[in-house]
Amino acid sequence: MINDRFITYFRENCFQNNEIELQQFLTEIQKPILRTIRIKPEKVEQVRKNLESDGWILTPTPIDRVFAMDRRADFDPLERRLGFSSDHLVGNFYIQELAAAHPVDILANSQISEDHFLILDMAASPGGKTTQLAEYYPNSFIIANDPTRERLPQLLQNLERMGSANTWITLYPGQLYRHHSEIFDRVLLDAPCSGEGTLFKGTDAVKHWHLKNIKEIARLQTKLLDAALHTLKVGGEMIYSTCSLNLIENEWVLQAMTEKYGDAFEIIFQKKFWPHIDGTGGFFVAKIRKLRSLWIKNESNENDETGEKSWKKSEPKFQITNNKDLKLWRGNISPWQPQSGVTLYEHTGKILSVQSDETGSRVRDSVFLMRYGEQIGVVDHGRFIASNRAWRYLDMTDIPIYILSDEKELDGYLRGEPISSSGSDEYILISYDEQVLGLEYRKSDIVSNTFSHEWRRK
Numbered sequence: 001m002i003n004d005r006f007i008t009y010f011r012e013n014c015f016q017n018n019e020i021e022l023q024q025f026l027t028e029i030q031k032p033i034l035r036t037i038r039i040k041p042e043k044v045e046q047v048r049k050n051l052e053s054d055g056w057i058l059t060p061t062p063i064d065r066v067f068a069m070d071r072r073a074d075f076d077p078l079e080r081r082l083g084f085s086s087d088h089l090v091g092n093f094y095i096q097e098l099a100a101a102h103p104v105d106i107l108a109n110s111q112i113s114e115d116h117f118l119i120l121d122m123a124a125s126p127g128g129k130t131t132q133l134a135e136y137y138p139n140s141f142i143i144a145n146d147p148t149r150e151r152l153p154q155l156l157q158n159l160e161r162m163g164s165a166n167t168w169i170t171l172y173p174g175q176l177y178r179h180h181s182e183i184f185d186r187v188l189l190d191a192p193c194s195g196e197g198t199l200f201k202g203t204d205a206v207k208h209w210h211l212k213n214i215k216e217i218a219r220l221q222t223k224l225l226d227a228a229l230h231t232l233k234v235g236g237e238m239i240y241s242t243c244s245l246n247l248i249e250n251e252w253v254l255q256a257m258t259e260k261y262g263d264a265f266e267i268i269f270q271k272k273f274w275p276h277i278d279g280t281g282g283f284f285v286a287k288i289r290k291l292r293s294l295w296i297k298n299e300s301n302e303n304d305e306t307g308e309k310s311w312k313k314s315e316p317k318f319q320i321t322n323n324k325d326l327k328l329w330r331g332n333i334s335p336w337q338p339q340s341g342v343t344l345y346e347h348t349g350k351i352l353s354v355q356s357d358e359t360g361s362r363v364r365d366s367v368f369l370m371r372y373g374e375q376i377g378v379v380d381h382g383r384f385i386a387s388n389r390a391w392r393y394l395d396m397t398d399i400p401i402y403i404l405s406d407e408k409e410l411d412g413y414l415r416g417e418p419i420s421s422s423g424s425d426e427y428i429l430i431s432y433d434e435q436v437l438g439l440e441y442r443k444s445d446i447v448s449n450t451f452s453h454e455w456r457r458k
């Protein structure tokens with residue numbers, strides 16, 4: 001439901017009283033939009049083939065590897081839910097709205113980067129863009145930050161499903177990163193917002209729309225953008241994005257920073273995605289390049305002639321906490337070895353797999369990490385016990401493979417049913433259609449099923 005204050009604001013501030021365009025906007029903003037998925041770079045052919053044989057029609061969009069999804073006439077919806085397809089469950093694709101896929105694509109200039117960057121995703125949950133950052137920046141290290149604890153389980157699940165050994169989680173209010181000066185090569189600030197652009201999902205984001213609330217959100221957004229600019233290195237680039245369309249949360253937030261920091265940064269790209277023009281959800285994206293350190297105007301010296309003394313550099317004040325229980329793991333994981341680029345850590349008995357650790361070590365001791373890399377097993381009395389997803393990070397070339405024979409057996413595995421298979425007691429990989437689904441242990445001819453409870457078909 002759309003309230004009158006919202007309509008009046010957009011009529012006067014965005015459509016200059018053009019009643020026809022306003023009505024188009026109001027109609028389109030509420031319509032459901034095409035569902036889109038983002039497929040992992042190395043999985044595009046496999047996922048297309050599998051989903052097409054399940055009755056889906058995939059159409060390319062302006063973003064590489066993002067496809068619009070439609071259903072063939074003979075589609076059987078119950079059996080073919082996208083979220084329960086094996087490719088989704090093992091993290092080969094992410095269901096992501098097209099407009100929401102733009103910020104990271106724009107940050108990376110639509111290219112997969114070879115760089116070893118340190119990247120901050122300042123408002124990360126539920127992780128759609130974090131997992132996209134990991135795809136565009138495979139050699140980089142990403143901090144996924146979000147202070148909202150209720151959203152943490154979803155972030156964790158998405159990171160684990162998609163594979164994210166180069167991602168850590170922190171739970172700070174993003175404003176605190178302000179005191180961690182000039183650390184990050186890239187920053188994504190997909191800011192908390194009023195959500196005007198998400199009405200297509202059936203949300204009631206504008207039911208209680210009020211200028212007072214919008215201004216309140218914009219105050220937080222301004223603080224977050226200020227912090228993002230501080231923590232970005234000189235020469236670094238960042239994205240400021242929201243899923244709202246009013247000026248106050250978007251153009252005015254950028255304007256406030258320009259007034260405060262002058263030519264310390266430049267806006268190198270800016271676009272608002274309108275439902276009635278772009279056919280997407282509503283979205284705003286600005287790409288910013290930092291040109292020099294930020295200096296704050298010192299009001300007492302404002303009239304200084306040279307201007308030299310009237311700016312003072314902000315002091316770094318980030319609170320230092322340590323992750324003292326985190327130790328490099330040099331113990332045995334026999335008979336396997338970590339894959340190249342993987343470093344193993346031990347934290348309270350858990351073995352964690354970390355990629356791009358060297359880049360990450362630039363901040364590891366200065367922020368309190370909620371999660372470091374991805375758990376691949378535990379140590380019990382000095383013995384390594386591998387978990388279901390260890391195959392992603394350990395070299396397991398010699399291990400026996402159990403190939404699920406048909407869709408029925410696949411369905412059973414994805415629902416958590418154990419498998420009967422005669423053979424010696426040992427670890428085996430479970431696979432279907434050339435896709436590894438998990439690592440299991442066979443004992444007395446029964447293969448365990450440790451496929452994650454969160455992702456099981458229900």
Ligand SMILES: C[S@@+](CC[C@H](N)C(=O)[O-])C[C@H]1O[C@@H](n2cnc3c(N)ncnc32)[C@H](O)[C@@H]1O
Pocket residue numbers: 122123124125126127128129130145146147148151172173174175190191192193224
């Ligand atoms: C638009 S959502 C982010 C969506 C996410 N980037 C994605 O693509 O899946 C905004 C997020 O900002 C978080 N948030 C709220 N207050 C914040 C703050 N002070 N600092 C950082 N993040 C905050 C919310 O918890 C929410 O998860």
